[in-house]
Amino acid sequence: MNTLAAKNASISRNGRCILRDATVSLSSGQLLSIVGPNGSGKSTLLRTLAGLWQASDGEVLLNGQPIQSLSRKDVAKRIAFVPQESLMDFSFTVGEIVAMGRHPHRGRFSRETATDREAVENALERCDVVQLRHRLVTTLSGGERQRVVIARGLAIDPEFILLDEPTANLDVEHGLEVLELCSTLAKDGKAVAFATHDLNAVARYASSVVLVQGGKLIDAGDREHVLSRKNVEEVFRVRAELVATDEGHPVYVFHRRTENYQSVSE
Amino acid sequence: MSAHAEIVRASAPAVAERQRLRLGMFYVVLLPVLAVSILAGIAIGSTPIPWQTILHVIGTKVLSHWVSTAGLSDSDIVIVWLIRVPRVMVAVFVGAGLATAGVIMQALFRNPLAEPGLVGAGPGAVLGAVIAFVAGWTLHSVLALPLAAIVGALLALVLVYAMATRGGVTPVATLLLAGIAVGTLLSALSSLLLSLHIVDWQIAQEIVFWMMGGLDSRTWTHLWICAPFVLLGVAAAMIQSRDLDLLQQGEETAASLGLDIEASKRLLTLTAALLTGAAVAVAGLLAFVGLVVPHAVRLVVGPSNRRLLPASALAGAAFLILCDLAARTLHPPTEIRLGVVTALIGGPIFIWLLWRRSWESGGESGSAGQ
Structure with a gap:
């Protein structure tokens, strides 16, 4: 069992604190989604993991070892990072x-080995870019492009796969493909985390969710618990409606708040 | 969709085949061109020398045990071995060095139009050389000028790096700006020294000529100064060729794929500065060589630095020999300064590349519908 954990991690860039006191953990077989509005610190959390x-306060542990102590x-x-752009x-x-993607495994003067070639082939196949x-x-x-970049990450043959807004540039079909792939990878024992603001993708695929807003963790845990109507309405500042589907997972329908809007919490 | 996939699948091996073929064709064309330019560079000049004589002279020097000097005049030996061979060989190393430094800079700044002088190394080398002229060191030793230039290039790099680094991190965008600022400042200091010494026409003339670049009266000494740095620099670049590939994908991606980017950037800029310094030290300022050659070669052999580095180095060598040949022969008996020729040939090629690039990217964004 591999685990990657942020413990009370804070990040400051250019003198501004953009992530405060975040505690998150990701382990093998998990499909974790980091959710929040634009600029909430999703990508920051992913890069920190x-x-x-480097966290200015707190630490990130890779199987119990501080990540900054590793080369x-x-x-x-062990960690593949798939950027948004x-x-x-x-x-x-x-x-x-x-x-x-094989770079971390290769010595400066070593040639490509059979293992390298095999890993590349597998990655090309899994992402359907052969x-x-x-x-x-x-x-x-x-x-x-997005699928090629994910394939590069898989070619590493990593234990952890972190994707930043993996579906942001994709059409519906390819977006679903990528999410299915994440889900399969998690079932195969990889630890997968992706940042997104697509709540319906999260509702359908993620097993656990971290909700961030303004650089702070609002809630973390099971999807049903974290993406409650109250949480979603507060963090995304909309009126949300949960609609049940035949497949079991709910679908969110959003409405702009109107003047006489009353929050569910009130 | 499936029909499209079929077409792609059918044509894919052909694309790989075409790439290999292009690389092969590149060397099939370039190697003879390089050999012929070396021979032409030695043969052509105010005293034309037949190629048999050239091979004979080189034979007596390289294989002195087996080839006798019988039938060769002293003047042939002097012209070939002491004047033209060193000149052509210096051109080989300077051209290769500038092209290699260009490849490094273009990968580092992720811009196919970046050039070797960007981190201040070019203007630093010039200022070092101008100081050597003005202080009169050049009168004492032939080594003074090139050494001052190399030291100038390295000091300029250190200054640029110090300015661009904060908390151990050196963003390439800041590095570029610091390089331009320091470069402009150092060029101004060179001009200041030149204008203060303009009354001493002999020094001023030497500086002006040197600033325009040239390979006249280059000796074996110049070759021994420049060649080790260039060989070292090209080898260092080759060893880092995969790092350059990664940096071309962006720093964050490079880091996520296991590259220690700060260490890598330091080593790469140092390599480029050494190459630029060594080239400027023996040939003066030569515009466009390090910019145009890697860019043009990339269009043929592709962006992979393992293929691009050696191909650019050899193409740079051939390009500079031919430019030097043009400089010597276009307007006899006066030699045109080499830096003028490289700029006159490189400038239009550069403009054409720019035009082609903006045209291409215009087409690209149109088709992507963004």
């Missing part, structure tokens, strides 16, 4: 980009 940003390469072997200015092929292998990334659509 990935060890990319960048050791962390990269990827820079694709140079015309590498999809195959080259996905093979970069047929794009020889395409230049500069010619891909947004959705194709």
Whole structure:
């Protein structure tokens, strides 16, 4: 069982505290969703967990060890981070980009091994981009790019996969594909976390949820508990309606608050 | 959708094949061009020398046990071995060094139009050299000028780095701005020294000529000064070629894939500054070589730095020999300054690349519908 945990972690950038006292834990088989409005600190929390940003207070523990005490390469072997926007200015092929996922496993002078090639093949297949292998990334659509970047993360063969707004640039079909993939990865024993503001995606796929607002954790735990109508209405400042579906998970319908709106909590 | 996938699948191996073919074709064309330019660089000049004589002279020097000097005049030996061979070899190393530094800068700044002088190394080297002229060190030793230039390049880099670093972090955007600011300042100091010494026409003329770049009267000494730095720099760049690939994906992605980005940036800028310093030290300022060559080579061999670095180094060497040949022969008996030739050839190519780029990206954003 692998665990990645933030303990009372705070992050300051340019003198401003953008994440305060966050305690979150992610372990094998879990599909955790970090939810909150724009600028609430979702991405910050994800980067902190990935060890990319160093906590100014508190700490992040990878299987009990402080993440800052591990080398960048050791962390990269175990945690894949999939950014929301990827820079694709140079015309590498999809195959080259996905093979970069093997970097943390390769020595400076070592050649590509059979294990490397196998991991790349698996990643290409899982993300359904085998047929794009020889395409230049500069010619891909947004959705194709996103799947290629996820494939690069999977090529690492990591224990933890952290995705920042993985469905933000995708159409409905590919968005669902990516979420299904996250769900399958979690079932296969990986620890998966994704940041999003798409509550319906969360309602359908995530097993546990962290709700953030203004750099603070509002609530964490089971989906039903955290995404209660009261929490959603408070954090997203809308009027929410929960509609049951045939598949069992609820669907949120949002309405702008009107003048004579009364919160459910009142 | 499935028909589209079929087409993509059918054409995919062809794309990979075409890439390999392009890399192969690149060397099939470039290596003979390089060999011919080296030979032409030695053969052509105020005294034309037949290629048999050139090979004979080189044979007597390289294989002195087996090849005799019989049939060669002293003047042939002097012109070939002491004047033209070192000049062409210096061009090889300067061209390769500038192109390699350009590849590093373009990857580091994630901009295919970045150039070697961006972190202050170019203007720093120039100021070092100008100080060597003004202080009269150049009169004492032939080593003074190149060493002052290399030291100038490294000091400028340290200054730029110190300015751009806060809390152990050096954002490339800040590095770029600090590089431009320090570069402008150092260039102004060079001009200040030049204007203060303009009355001493001999020094001023030397400085002005040197600033315009050139390979006239370069000797084996110049080669021994420049070659080790260039070989070291190219080797260091090759060792870091995968790091450069990662940095081209953005710093955060590079870090998430296991690269210690701050250490990597320090090592890469140091490598680029050494290469630039060594090139400026023996050839003066040569505009556009480090910008145009990597960019043009990338269009043929692709962006992977493992392929791009050696290809650019060799192309840079050939480009500079040919520019030097043009500088010597276009307007006899006067030599045009080499920096003028590289700018006159490189400038229009640069403009064409810019135009092509803006046209392409315009098309891209249109088709992506953003």
